[in-house]
Amino acid sequence: MSSRAQQTISLGLLASSLYLSLYLELIPLPTIIQRDIVPVLPFWFLVSFGAWLLFRLGWGMFTFRDTPEAYEELMAEIKLAQADLRAKGVDVD
Numbered sequence: 001m002s003s004r005a006q007q008t009i010s011l012g013l014l015a016s017s018l019y020l021s022l023y024l025e026l027i028p029l030p031t032i033i034q035r036d037i038v039p040v041l042p043f044w045f046l047v048s049f050g051a052w053l054l055f056r057l058g059w060g061m062f063t064f065r066d067t068p069e070a071y072e073e074l075m076a077e078i079k080l081a082q083a084d085l086r087a088k089g090v091d092v093d
Helices: 004-023 033-037 038-061 067-089
Strands: none
Touching: 004 038, 033 038
16 A cells, blocks of 8 residues: 555656656657747646645635534634633733
8 A cells, every 4th residue: 555655756756757758859749849838847837736725725714614613623722712811911802
């Protein structure tokens, strides 16, 4: 059984091998694709990956209230912290 890290490393090696074979022209492509598209593929991937991560972060924040147990637990911890600070004389309102 392989771990998630091994799967990620394998996928990364596969993708980088494919890109390197395209960049070194081991896989024949039309000249315009080879000259104009292949060199910018890593930047396109980086921007796409960043956009995907931002989407995941935003979606997680948007659906935070959809996890009632975590929401209730967090609210209870906030109330406990406020009560502790009030007991120590700190104004939290």
